[in-house]
Amino acid sequence: MLRSAPPLDPSGDEGRSLLRRELLEPRYREDPISTVLGWIGRRLDAGLQAAEGVPAVSALVAMVLLVLLVIALALLASRARRTARVRAATGDVIATGPVGSAQLRARAEQLLADGESAEALVEAFRALARRQVEQGALSDDPGATAREVVADLTGGPSGTGPGTAATGRLTRAAELFDAVLYGGLPATAEQARDVLALDDELGGVRR
Structure with missing residues (x-):
């Protein structure tokens, strides 16, 4: 006998259950700022690897711009966290x-x-x-x-x-x-x- 194929469309209760399980994944609980910084870090690593075949001056300029971007975002994150801490404390x-x-x-x-x-x-x-x-x-x-x-x-x-x-x-x-x-x-x-x-x-x- 052939096994019947599962339904393509879940019921309302099944859909809600699947959504709850999906939202419990760790990636949905990450700090947005940390996520952005992590993404920049990955781009920085990729840039380092790609820079091997790029002229030295161009690679240096690209790296400096990336570092400045990371510093700017880190400062913004620090200010945001300090403001939240002040508001919570006061x-x-x-x-x-x-x-x-x-x-x-x-x-x-x-x-x-x-x-x-x-x-x-x-x-x-x-x-x-x-x-x-x-x-x-x-x-x-x-x-x-x-x-x-x-x-x-x-x-x-x-x-x-x-x-x-x-x-x-x-x-x-x-x-x-x-x-x-x-x-x-x-x-x-x-x-x-x-x-x-x-x-x-x-x-x-x-x-």
Whole structure:
């Protein structure tokens, strides 16, 4: 007897099962950035092999361009990962939960000491905002943006806000906070220290 041929079209349940098994393959769980870098690495290896029969100058130019491309992508990957790390570590402008301004301040100072200036600046601004909440100068609104925090502080709950110089520095600190947290831009240690100093000034801390 001849064995009957399997159906060409799977049923709906069989199709979903086949799709789930396919998506469980390791290749679908790879980091896209790592995948791109791996692809470039393979192209680089292929270029090295092909360069054997190419004039030396042309081969050198091609290799330099490939190396520059790899470096550029590595820098972009590093920035993307750092931005994701900052966002995951910081959260809202006004911290929620049991964390207080002293803890946020200590975290900012430790990050600064570790050379993580961007993360230190973000935590310093959050420490500043939390301290103002604790002192009653700012409403406890976890959804507030950095610009809204500045607007509330410069108006002041009783119509009295910081002086003109402090207002300008506060506005600049909020701009840096947004640029680092949402734009992935770097920050200097001096910028982070300035936000910490502004926190002391607005909080009435003498050092």
